[in-house]
Amino acid sequence: MISVYDLTELRSDCDRRGVYGRTLRAFLVAFFKRGEPWAGPMARVPDESRLRIVERLAGPCLKLVARLDSQIDGASKLVFEVAPGRCFETVILRYPSGRTSLCLSSQVGCALRCRFCATGQMKRVEDLTRDQILGQVSAAQQQLAPEGRTVDNVVFMGMGEPFLNEAAVFAAIGVLTDGDAFNLPEPSVLVSTVLLPDVARRFQAEFPRVNVAVSLHSSRQHVRAKLMPIAARHSLDEIKPLLGELASTRRRGVMIEYVVLRGVNDSPEDADHLAEFLGELRCHVNLIPYNPIDGVELEAAPDDAIDAMSDRLRARGLCVTRRRSLGRDIEAACGQLIQRGLPIQGDGGELSSSVT
């Protein structure tokens, strides 16, 4: 069987079997762009071609087991099951402007165990496949179609570290930006990463315009290493040159993510140190209010500390925004994605061999 997401194989198979290009395109537009359920696009294919496509084509494989809608903002959380008892989550973010973002997961759980992140508490359970990553987009398109909305941009900010699942994530980005598939402009895709150097270099070579957000959270090595164990392996000195490389090919440079924590990284000195570290880097600092996690002794910085930090960074010439996390009431906000009631079935938190 050919996966509907394997466009190279699908195109050449249709070619071999004499399915007209316009027939295939009508099918792909209905499925990828209009978010029609699987039977709909099939019905658009003329009878004589339908059999030639249908008999070898496999549709989306994800099982949607729950949808939770926020009562306070435009977020919805979709819960998918990959195997009995093993679930992961995707978040739809509806903005008042009419735009819709999708926060994708790339793994079930995560091996990196950043202290401020609920997903890290699950440890790594498994990597998602290309089709499971893209199935999240198809499922969201189907949920959004009755509202007259479509997915305008996707961010890999859900469960998992995308660079620890390189092959599947890179393949998924290829389909997200393929003109015959989801047809998203490259800058409408954003990958959020702790920045694993070797993978980052390959990513830069393959996707120089796909946006990148780097989880920094402190410009002081010892503080960052306490918050993010992976930082002990890849120091700020090691990743700093990469930030410049990534910024050089993107119109708005790179996004710097910074979860603001009381007494940890929220002082005026922290702001000055961060500005010094970033220097002339073309970047955009995104200050993220911390969403508390059960059992973690970290506290959100007070609003006035975040405002003061923002003002201080701006005064040093940096572009700064404060993230408005949607979906707090359904535990869909930044850092809150976790499978409740999951026994720790990860691989003990050891980093995958692809971490260099």
Ligand code: SF4
């Ligand atoms: S913040 Fe990202 S990299 Fe860190 S534990 Fe959470 S999912 Fe993993």
